[in-house]
Amino acid sequence: xxxxxxxxxxxxxxxxxxxxxxxxxGNDRNTLLSRWLSLVGAIFGLIVALPLYTRFDPALSTMxxxxxxxxxxxxxxxxxxxxxxxSMPLILLNxxxxxxxxxAGWEVIRERVSQYLGAFLIMSGIVNGVFAxxxxxxxxxxxxxxxxxxxIIIGVWGGPNRVYAAIKFFLYTLLGSLxxxxxxxxxxxVSDGSFSILDYHQLPIAMTPQILIFIAFLLAFxxxxxxxxxxxxLPDAHVEAPTGGSVVLAAILLKxxxxxxxRFSLPIAPDASLYLADLIVLLSLIAVVxxxxxxxxxxxxxxxxxxxSVSHMGFVTLGFFMLNGLGVEGAMVQMISHxxxxxxxxxxxxxxxxxxxxxxxxxxxGVINKMPIxxxxxxxxxxxxxxLPGTSGFVGEFMVIMGAIEVNFWxxxxxxxxxxxxxxxxxxxxxxxxxxxxxNSNVEGLEDISxxxxxxxxxxxxxxxxxxxxxxxxxxxxxxxxxxxxxxxTHSKL
Amino acid sequence: MDFLPPDFTLxxxxxxxxxxxxxxxxVDLIVGEKRRYFAFFLAQFALIGCAxxxxxxxxxxxxxxxxxxxxxxxxSDTLKLMVxxxxxxxxxxxxxxxxxxxxxxxxxxxxxxxxTLGMMVMISASHFxxxxxxxxxxxxSLYAMVALQRESTIATEAAMKFFVLGALASGFLLYGMSxxxxxxxxxxxxxxxxxxxxxxxxxxxxxxGLVFIVAGISFKLSAVPFHMWAPDVYQGAxxxxxxxxxxxxxMAAFGFVMRLLVDGxxxxxxxxxxxxxxxxxxxxxxxxxxxxxxxxxxxxxxxxTISHMGFVLLGFIAxxxxxxxxxxxxxxxxxxxxxxxxxxxxxxxREGFESENISDxxxxxxxxxxxxxxxxxxxxSMAGIPPMIGxxxxxxxxxAVLSAGYIWLAVVAVLLSLIGAFxxxxxxxxxxxxxxxxxxxxxxxxxxxxxxxxxxxAVIMLGIFPQTLMGLSLYVIQQSM
Numbered sequence: 001x002x003x004x005x006x007x008x009x010x011x012x013x014x015x016x017x018x019x020x021x022x023x024x025x026g027n028d029r030n031t032l033l034s035r036w037l038s039l040v041g042a043i044f045g046l047i048v049a050l051p052l053y054t055r056f057d058p059a060l061s062t063m064x065x066x067x068x069x070x071x072x073x074x075x076x077x078x079x080x081x082x083x084x085x086x087s088m089p090l091i092l093l094n095x096x097x098x099x100x101x102x103x104a105g106w107e108v109i110r111e112r113v114s115q116y117l118g119a120f121l122i123m124s125g126i127v128n129g130v131f132a133x134x135x136x137x138x139x140x141x142x143x144x145x146x147x148x149x150x151x152i153i154i155g156v157w158g159g160p161n162r163v164y165a166a167i168k169f170f171l172y173t174l175l176g177s178l179x180x181x182x183x184x185x186x187x188x189x190v191s192d193g194s195f196s197i198l199d200y201h202q203l204p205i206a207m208t209p210q211i212l213i214f215i216a217f218l219l220a221f222x223x224x225x226x227x228x229x230x231x232x233x234l235p236d237a238h239v240e241a242p243t244g245g246s247v248v249l250a251a252i253l254l255k256x257x258x259x260x261x262x263r264f265s266l267p268i269a270p271d272a273s274l275y276l277a278d279l280i281v282l283l284s285l286i287a288v289v290x291x292x293x294x295x296x297x298x299x300x301x302x303x304x305x306x307x308x309s310v311s312h313m314g315f316v317t318l319g320f321f322m323l324n325g326l327g328v329e330g331a332m333v334q335m336i337s338h339x340x341x342x343x344x345x346x347x348x349x350x351x352x353x354x355x356x357x358x359x360x361x362x363x364x365x366g367v368i369n370k371m372p373i374x375x376x377x378x379x380x381x382x383x384x385x386x387x388l389p390g391t392s393g394f395v396g397e398f399m400v401i402m403g404a405i406e407v408n409f410w411x412x413x414x415x416x417x418x419x420x421x422x423x424x425x426x427x428x429x430x431x432x433x434x435x436x437x438x439x440n441s442n443v444e445g446l447e448d449i450s451x452x453x454x455x456x457x458x459x460x461x462x463x464x465x466x467x468x469x470x471x472x473x474x475x476x477x478x479x480x481x482x483x484x485x486x487x488x489x490t491h492s493k494l
Numbered sequence: 495m496d497f498l499p500p501d502f503t504l505x506x507x508x509x510x511x512x513x514x515x516x517x518x519x520x521v522d523l524i525v526g527e528k529r530r531y532f533a534f535f536l537a538q539f540a541l542i543g544c545a546x547x548x549x550x551x552x553x554x555x556x557x558x559x560x561x562x563x564x565x566x567x568x569x570s571d572t573l574k575l576m577v578x579x580x581x582x583x584x585x586x587x588x589x590x591x592x593x594x595x596x597x598x599x600x601x602x603x604x605x606x607x608x609x610t611l612g613m614m615v616m617i618s619a620s621h622f623x624x625x626x627x628x629x630x631x632x633x634x635s636l637y638a639m640v641a642l643q644r645e646s647t648i649a650t651e652a653a654m655k656f657f658v659l660g661a662l663a664s665g666f667l668l669y670g671m672s673x674x675x676x677x678x679x680x681x682x683x684x685x686x687x688x689x690x691x692x693x694x695x696x697x698x699x700x701x702x703g704l705v706f707i708v709a710g711i712s713f714k715l716s717a718v719p720f721h722m723w724a725p726d727v728y729q730g731a732x733x734x735x736x737x738x739x740x741x742x743x744x745m746a747a748f749g750f751v752m753r754l755l756v757d758g759x760x761x762x763x764x765x766x767x768x769x770x771x772x773x774x775x776x777x778x779x780x781x782x783x784x785x786x787x788x789x790x791x792x793x794x795x796x797x798x799t800i801s802h803m804g805f806v807l808l809g810f811i812a813x814x815x816x817x818x819x820x821x822x823x824x825x826x827x828x829x830x831x832x833x834x835x836x837x838x839x840x841x842x843x844r845e846g847f848e849s850e851n852i853s854d855x856x857x858x859x860x861x862x863x864x865x866x867x868x869x870x871x872x873x874x875s876m877a878g879i880p881p882m883i884g885x886x887x888x889x890x891x892x893x894a895v896l897s898a899g900y901i902w903l904a905v906v907a908v909l910l911s912l913i914g915a916f917x918x919x920x921x922x923x924x925x926x927x928x929x930x931x932x933x934x935x936x937x938x939x940x941x942x943x944x945x946x947x948x949x950x951x952a953v954i955m956l957g958i959f960p961q962t963l964m965g966l967s968l969y970v971i972q973q974s975m
Contacts, residue, residue: 071961072959072960072961072964072965073961073965074890074960074961074964074965074968075889075890075893075964112859115863137889140880141880141881141885144879144880144885145879145880145881147879148874148879151919151922152922152926155922155923155926155927156859156926156927162927163923163927166923166927167916167919167920167923170915170919171912171915171916171919174879174912174915175912178908178909178911178912179905179908181889181892181908182892182896182901182904182905182908185889185892185893185896185904186896186901188893188896189893189896189897
């Protein structure tokens with residue numbers, strides 16, 4: 001609450017309501033109305049979220065903007081929302097990406113436009129709900145509900161193999177979530193009928209149940225992140241999804257998994273987290289190194305970026321389980337930065353795809369001769385993806401590596417390999433697509449980016465550079481929360 | 495000995511309905527072909543009348559009449575009200591469907607009302623004979639309804655199968671009841687528990703009787719391995735009848751299980767729990783797995799029903815007010831979803847065209863976005879995805895099972911429902927991702943369109959605000975135990 005005004009609820013429900021209105025009034029004859037309405041709704045969604053940042057007290061580690069009402073008494077479930085330094089930046093990231101996605105689909109999506117835009121707006125609200133929920137049932141409701149619009153987006157507006165990708169996406173995530181549901185109900189049972197996540201943080205649990213709970217959560221979050229070896233749905237989903245879908249998937253939905261670790265796994269099962277930290281680190285390093293190598297061999301640009309996402313998200317889980325301030329904060333920065341960079345990379349591929357309807361690297365070459373402005377932007381984002389200092393990609397990776405060195409030199413050594421691998425696969429792709437002589441007649445006919453695309457890329461470029469040069473506003477707000485989390489983890493719950 | 499007439503007031507709804515059934519039959523004889531809708535309106539009037547009678551006499555006390563053979567408590571009143579609403583909705587959904595198939599006749603309505611009467615008797619029975627009476631009244635009406643389309647061989651076959659297996663199940667049930675009578679010397683469900691508690695009985699005989707009773711119950715619930723009839727009957731019967739068979743009788747079956755196992759044989763809870771565990775797991779497994787390969791939507795929904803009944807049984811396994819009330823909530827949610835799903839199947843059917851194949855749903859989003867959206871809500875609800883009501887039903891059942899200590903059962907249940915999600919998603923895939931095969935517009939009548947919209951809205955709104963139905967379920971179960 002902010003002066004008695006339910007700000008957080010507005011952030012959650014405004015996009016959903018606008019989305020429903022777009023669905024209800026939109027028709028395929030007057031698409032412009034749906035488009036403008038969605039854009040205005042998305043921008044308003046961002047504007048109402050801004051006070052979350054300006055009114056946030058970074059010195060506090062407790063929940064802020066809290067709202068709590070009874071939802072249903074039968075199972076003691078509350079509509080309980082609030083944000084801390086971990087969830088607030090993620091909500092802002094989501095609200096920031098949503099208008100970009102609406103703009104990205106402006107001329108590209110021509111079929112069933114209002115359904116497309118409505119689905120994105122509704123998803124944006126639902127994702128805000130996931131980040132803000134402090135009640136397990138509320139959280140689970142938003143968590144699962146976020147699958148529905150994404151499923152429709154991939155399945156209706158996706159590529160040729162979209163049905164397979166959509167169903168794989170849905171079932172994979174559902175598999176993980178269902179075991180989490182069991183864990184949550186178990187916690188409800190042992191906490192004498194409470195679904196409050198904050199109550200679970202204080203709940204003493206014996207080692208064996210802690211490990212089982214940790215594994216149930218791990219499955220849910222590992223699928224979402226995604227961690228090796230449950231990452232296989234992501235390349236399929238990315239390749240088939242429309243550009244906007246890929247952007248949201250990479251920039252936002254993957255963060256749900258990372259967020260889950262910080263909100264559930266670490267504080268609820270701290271002893272199991274310590275006990276199993278090496279396992280997670282191992283999986284993360286495999287993701288960083290092995291998936292990095294896999295990315296090197298991709299022929300399809302979207303697939304390459306998808307594998308690069310898996311590799312970068314490996315950094316996030318690695319940072320979390322270093323269990324020190326630098327590691328966790330670095331991982332958080334990495335999540336936000338990955339949201340900007342991967343979103344931008346998918347937009348860049350989308351720009352090319354809209355023109356030539358191919359994502360194959362081999363179909364391009366010498367694009368710089370025809371699209372110099374685009375090439376410049378793409379260069380910046382490729383460098384950021386490779387972790388060049390001065391871009392946001394560097395900050396997170398550097399912090400995580402520093403955190404890893406405190407724990408074990410070899411962790412840091414393998415983690416640092418991403419700087420080589422990331423540069424290799426990103427820049428090699430960039431070289432093949434952009435540089436050289438004009439490869440074929442299709443490339444010959446390319447036109448440089450339009451105003452609309454320019455605006456999108458400029459906004460993201462500013463974000464990437466700002467976070468790379470001056471990350472303090474971001475680290476400042478999460479500092480107290482992360483410290484509190486790490487302090488909480490030093491007390492055994494046994 | 496003075497002869498006191500029984501207290502009829504408690505049974506007013508049943509008596510009123512009996513009179514109305516006769517009126518419907520007689521009126522239908524008099525009115526001509528043109529005025530068949532008289533019977534339709536009379537049937538609706540009968541249901542509304544019953545609802546008023548039941549609602550005004552709603553009391554949270556437990557009252558017995560007819561020498562303790564008939565009980566009126568909060569649970570019976572609530573279940574009956576749900577049954578009226580369901581039957582009324584079924585009749586509205588069926589109106590155009592049976593109209594163009596020459597079944598818009600008095601028989602359909604009088605049989606439906608007789609079946610309703612049977613359900614009411616089952617729900618209010620506190621004696622094995624009353625239970626059996628209600629059950630047979632329901633079953634015989636259903637057999638006749640399935641066979642109503644005389645020219646259809648597949649319907650006749652379904653009716654035959656239904657009848658033979660149903661009679662066998664009734665035989666099982668009667669045999670089990672006679673064993674229980676042999677062991678305890680009473681048929682009153684209320685007196686059974688006292689007698690069993692006294693310990694003066696032969697436990698072995700009682701358990702053998704229990705086995706037969708559970709088998710009979712499983713048949714009515716269509717739980718595996720007594721499910722064989724369900725897919726054939728669902729597929730063979732005219733869709734209007736399928737909807738009837740698949741909806742309200744499940745509520746009656748819930749009441750039936752409550753009266754028999756909980757009120758009557760509640761002392762043997764540890765014996766029947768074990769049996770129900772096997773039935774529940776088998777139902778969820780077979781129902782979900784076999785549903786995947788179905789191409790006929792009615793058959794698929796039959797297997798889906800089987801798996802949902804597995805979930806209902808989970809609530810009984812959990813036992814106690816918490817468990818039974820979550821079962822009741824699940825049944826109510828299930829009936830709501832089934833009504834909508836078959837309602838849409840009927841809307842898609844036209845004169846001379848039977849919508850039976852899942853592929854008939856192809857491109858529904860282009861043909862009629864509203865129906866596609868409602869069907870998506872229904873399918874997601876059946877798959878247990880929030881914020882649809884189906885999720886909260888699963889949540890409450892799972893929480894009851896977990897509280898009772900069956901963690902493994904909860905894990906098995908969610909993994910099997912994951913398999914289930916696949917075939918529900920397939921329907922959404924057909925509706926949204928595929929191009930339509932025919933572009934004949936779908937124009938449901940106004941009342942049907944209204945009802946299906948309310949139904950779809952209820953599936954999501956009762957999910958977002960589940961307290962009403964959940965709280966009601968808990969309240970009535972607590973009042974009646």
